[in-house]
Amino acid sequence: MISFFVNDKPHSIDAAPDTPLLWVLRDNLGLTGTKYSCGVALCGACTVHLNGAPVRSCMTPISAAAGQKITTIEGAKSKAVKALQDAWVKLDVPQCGYCQSGQIMSAAALLARNPHPTDADIDAALDGNLCRCATYQRIRAAVHQAARSMKG
Amino acid sequence: MDKIIDPTRRKFLKTSATLGAGLTIAFYLPVGAARMMAGQGAGKPFAPNAFIRIAPDDTVTVIVKHLEMGQGVNTGLPTLVAEELDVPWEKIRVESAPADAKLYNNLLWGPMQGTGGSTAMANSFDQMRRAGATARAMLIAAAADNWKVDASTLATQNGMVLHRASGRKASYGKLADKAATMPQPAEVTLKSAQDFKYIGKQFKRTDSKAKSDGSALFASDLRLPGQLTALIARPPLFGAKVKRIQADKAKAVPGVRAVVEVPRGVAVIATDFWSAKKGRDALQVEWDETGAERVSSAAQREHYLELLKQPGMVARNEGDAAKALGESTKKLEATFEFPYLAHAPMEPINCVVKLKENGCEIWAGSQMQTGDQATAAKILGIQPEQVQIHTMLAGGSFGRRANPTSDYIAEAVSVAKAVSHLNAPIRLMWTREDDIHGGYYRPMFVHAVSGGLDEQGNLVTWSQRLVGQSIVAGTAFEGGMVKDGIDMTSVEGVSNLAYKIPNLHVELHSPKLGVPVLWWRSVGHTHTAFSTEVFIDELAVAAGKDPYEFRRSLLAHQPRHIGVLELAAAKAGWGKPLAPKSGVRRGRGIAVHESFHSFTAEVAEVSVRPDGSFSVDRVVCAVDCGVAVNPDQIGAQMEGGIGFALSAALHSAITFKDGRVEQSNFNDYPLLRISEMPQVEVHIVPSQAAPTGVGEPGVPPLAPAVANALFAATGKRLRKLPFETFELRSA
Numbered sequence: 061m062i063s064f065f066v067n068d069k070p071h072s073i074d075a076a077p078d079t080p081l082l083w084v085l086r087d088n089l090g091l092t093g094t095k096y097s098c099g100v101a102l103c104g105a106c107t108v109h110l111n112g113a114p115v116r117s118c119m120t121p122i123s124a125a126a127g128q129k130i131t132t133i134e135g136a137k138s139k140a141v142k143a144l145q146d147a148w149v150k151l152d153v154p155q156c157g158y159c160q161s162g163q164i165m166s167a168a169a170l171l172a173r174n175p176h177p178t179d180a181d182i183d184a185a186l187d188g189n190l191c192r193c194a195t196y197q198r199i200r201a202a203v204h205q206a207a208r209s210m211k212g
Numbered sequence: 213m214d215k216i217i218d219p220t221r222r223k224f225l226k227t228s229a230t231l232g233a234g235l236t237i238a239f240y241l242p243v244g245a246a247r248m249m250a251g252q253g254a255g256k257p258f259a260p261n262a263f264i265r266i267a268p269d270d271t272v273t274v275i276v277k278h279l280e281m282g283q284g285v286n287t288g289l290p291t292l293v294a295e296e297l298d299v300p301w302e303k304i305r306v307e308s309a310p311a312d313a314k315l316y317n318n319l320l321w322g323p324m325q326g327t328g329g330s331t332a333m334a335n336s337f338d339q340m341r342r343a344g345a346t347a348r349a350m351l352i353a354a355a356a357d358n359w360k361v362d363a364s365t366l367a368t369q370n371g372m373v374l375h376r377a378s379g380r381k382a383s384y385g386k387l388a389d390k391a392a393t394m395p396q397p398a399e400v401t402l403k404s405a406q407d408f409k410y411i412g413k414q415f416k417r418t419d420s421k422a423k424s425d426g427s428a429l430f431a432s433d434l435r436l437p438g439q440l441t442a443l444i445a446r447p448p449l450f451g452a453k454v455k456r457i458q459a460d461k462a463k464a465v466p467g468v469r470a471v472v473e474v475p476r477g478v479a480v481i482a483t484d485f486w487s488a489k490k491g492r493d494a495l496q497v498e499w500d501e502t503g504a505e506r507v508s509s510a511a512q513r514e515h516y517l518e519l520l521k522q523p524g525m526v527a528r529n530e531g532d533a534a535k536a537l538g539e540s541t542k543k544l545e546a547t548f549e550f551p552y553l554a555h556a557p558m559e560p561i562n563c564v565v566k567l568k569e570n571g572c573e574i575w576a577g578s579q580m581q582t583g584d585q586a587t588a589a590k591i592l593g594i595q596p597e598q599v600q601i602h603t604m605l606a607g608g609s610f611g612r613r614a615n616p617t618s619d620y621i622a623e624a625v626s627v628a629k630a631v632s633h634l635n636a637p638i639r640l641m642w643t644r645e646d647d648i649h650g651g652y653y654r655p656m657f658v659h660a661v662s663g664g665l666d667e668q669g670n671l672v673t674w675s676q677r678l679v680g681q682s683i684v685a686g687t688a689f690e691g692g693m694v695k696d697g698i699d700m701t702s703v704e705g706v707s708n709l710a711y712k713i714p715n716l717h718v719e720l721h722s723p724k725l726g727v728p729v730l731w732w733r734s735v736g737h738t739h740t741a742f743s744t745e746v747f748i749d750e751l752a753v754a755a756g757k758d759p760y761e762f763r764r765s766l767l768a769h770q771p772r773h774i775g776v777l778e779l780a781a782a783k784a785g786w787g788k789p790l791a792p793k794s795g796v797r798r799g800r801g802i803a804v805h806e807s808f809h810s811f812t813a814e815v816a817e818v819s820v821r822p823d824g825s826f827s828v829d830r831v832v833c834a835v836d837c838g839v840a841v842n843p844d845q846i847g848a849q850m851e852g853g854i855g856f857a858l859s860a861a862l863h864s865a866i867t868f869k870d871g872r873v874e875q876s877n878f879n880d881y882p883l884l885r886i887s888e889m890p891q892v893e894v895h896i897v898p899s900q901a902a903p904t905g906v907g908e909p910g911v912p913p914l915a916p917a918v919a920n921a922l923f924a925a926t927g928k929r930l931r932k933l934p935f936e937t938f939e940l941r942s943a
Contacts, residue, residue, distance in 0.1 A: 075486075076466065079486045080486065083486040086433075087435075087441075091426075092429075092433035093425070093427065095432075095607070096485070097558045097560065098877055098878050099644055102878040103558070103878055105558060133425065148423075149416075149420045149421050149424055152417045153424070154282075155282030155283070155608075155848060155852055156281055156282030156605070156606060156607050156609075157428050157607070158430060158557075158558040158559045158607025159607075164424060186886045187885045187887050190878065190885065192556060192557055192856070193282045193856075194851065194858075194859070196855060196884075196886040197851050197892055
């Protein structure tokens with residue numbers, strides 16, 4: 061049994077310790093907002109927060125999550141996440157939408173440590189999050205928009 | 213005003229007659245409607261046709277027959293209904309249509325439901341508007357009957373029918389019951405363009421919120437009760453077969469429920485993904501590689517280059533290109549090379565299959581429902597109508613899910629059939645490695661082009677020979693898409709070259725090979741736009757002419773090409789010098805191309821560093837896609853197409869060694885990242901022409917525009933994709 065918190069709720073899971081957090085979230089807990097795409101931390105679609113820091117859940121074994129606090133897109137309610145989601149909708153960022161949970165989780169972590177990012181800051185923070193639809197230009201604009209709205 | 217006679221009316225009436233009065237509505241209720249109705253309490257929704265359902269609570273559900281894979285069809289098609297039905301956007305709901313080739317066929321494809329070739333808007337524009345106008349007319353008729361007034365005295369506004377003379381009004385929801393009893397009008401009048409409230413206006417996507425908060429459901433997110441997950445071990449070589457299976461270790465993995473052989477390999481079925489993955493890792497399969505494809509890219513390239521020297525099948529012939537070349541003052545020749553490409557959608561291929569007593573249900577991001585139904589039915593020995601498909605959102609496709617062989621549907625159905633004793637829905641998952649290894653690539657191509665200029669620098673002749681596998685050979689599309697031996701998807705973009713050239717000759721070789729190939733966003737245009745638009749640039753330089761002006765003079769008879777070319781050039785500041793940046797060589801390049809009846813021109817600006825690496829700083833795009841239904845989403849598709857094309861130009865190639873794919877994931881099949889995304893500006897040419905697609909046409913001009921910009925910056929011509937930047941090093 062491995063115990064941890066997901067979106068502030070305690071969970072105990074009987075899973076092999078090498079099971080990636082991603083599959084515990086998706087298959088055991090039904091939190092499917094976190095996506096599988098590459099399985100080896102190359103694309104960022106599975107990004108969640110572990111004690112507030114962005115991690116790739118596909119390469120985070122559940123054993124490493126024991127006793128830790130995990131936040132997924134479903135439970136991410138910070139001011140930054142709200143501002144980002146509003147900006148995402150306002151600018152119609154998503155196309156297929158599959159990568160966007162991960163994009164927002166990475167962007168939220170950026171805004172938490174850097175409330176006024178430049179284009180270069182955004183590129184550096186989100187370079188590990190692939191978008192095959194190439195919505196990158198709107199992602200950049202939406203992160204700026206979210207940063208501005210939080211300031212106001 | 214356009215008077216439109218509804219050609220489908222006969223069919224509607226016939227259907228109603230067979231079902232009897234009162235059942236018409238039920239007939240049109242799509243999958244999931246019963247569930248929705250159950251939650252609505254009293255009152256029935258009004259379903260005037262297969263595309264619209266108006267509920268007593270005033271919500272209007274638009275049934276979308278095409279797959280939403282990012283291109284915005286779940287926004288674009290409802291916009292057409294909202295326009296003619298006259299309802300507020302916030303009342304619009306969207307539902308994917310069930311698989312039904314009779315009701316939901318792609319009007320440009322015949323009796324077949326499917327999404328592709330940038331046809332969704334083109335084939336739905338009249339159909340969805342007419343659906344909205346029909347519903348509106350029936351709601352007006354209902355109000356007229358209720359109020360005992362003439363229908364001509366009634367108007368609609370924001371989901372209400374109004375009788376201005378008396379001040380009476382009623383919402384569509386209130387009229388729904390009554391409207392369902394009104395006869396279908398024989399004719400409806402569609403709005404004139406100047407009356408459009410929604411078409412052509414900035415309009416919000418219907419799915420942005422769900423796609424930003426994690427609630428949007430893709431097929432891979434489904435969790436049916438008792439569902440099991442299957443992964444398939446496929447042969448390392450295309451065409452290899454299972455020889456021997458050693459499954460003890462796989463079966464010993466906790467969670468693994470079964471290991472079974474299926475036509476495409478060996479399936480491991482487990483309670484969850486990770487157990488299935490571990491089970492597959494532990495599985496030992498010996499493969500019979502007799503007769504398997506053992507291609508190596510280097511040898512294939514040599515073979516293709518050799519074929520370039522031999523006459524092929526003639527795809528187009530005007531004048532006498534060979535003679536004209538002999539008489540030309542200046543002659544140019546060039547060879548272009550293109551690798552295999554994987555689609556690599558972010559959501560790996562997957563679907564869920566549930567066998568039932570009298571058929572089966574499939575949940576998939578299905579791009580060709582009719583073919584998928586037929587494939588599943590054949591495997592199960594049932595009728596296609598017994599295969600119910602729930603079309604889910606697709607996490608990207610780019611052509612991958614529009615597979616004439618329905619490969620992954622066939623796999624999942626085979627697995628479900630093989631383990632039917634487990635009595636469980638089967639979720640088939642592909643890993644990213646499966647996706648990169650699994651085939652159905654944009655085929656490798658090589659082109660040889662030659663051209664000749666006369667003394668004045670006029671282009672007098674153009675010859676082009678192409679070598680590459682046929683996508684449609686051996687598929688259900690062969691009859692329609694192969695003409696006189698020529699696969700039109702191999703030569704599109706060059707066989708209809710728009711430039712005015714008196715002598716033009718195009719030939720094709722379609723070598724057969726065991727590597728599965730498929731359309732990939734913009735299909736043949738992915739390579740033909742590159743060779744033609746780079747070579748025309750080379751000819752312009754050889755003629756001593758400006759590449760933009762050279763194109764303009766050769767396109768004088770092509771107003772829509774000229775329209776986008778001039779707009780892109782003007783917005784990009786063509787002719788004005790680029791601002792210098794220290795340490796880099798800068799250049800600007802242009803390209804123009806027609807694809808899928810839309811016209812795009814792109815101007816790229818690049819900065820090349822001394823080591824040959826470069827950035828694409830800015831791309832100015834002009835597009836003419838007829839009536840611009842949703843300008844912001846057209847912009848989004850151009851931005852996305854440009855990024856998608858740049859990804860291939862900079863990074864992507866699938867290569868083989870002894871039949872084995874040499875790439876496996878995003879480390880060796882990299883995709884464009886945010887730091888590589890240029891600033892993109894999109895400008896739309898105003899048009900009253902019927903709308904055409906935007907999903908693909910942003911792709912073709914990008915790579916040639918960048919290659920031409922790199923030439924402008926460095927004097928080096930890159931004719932091979934992906935670009936080999938070492939050639940751009942400073943001397």
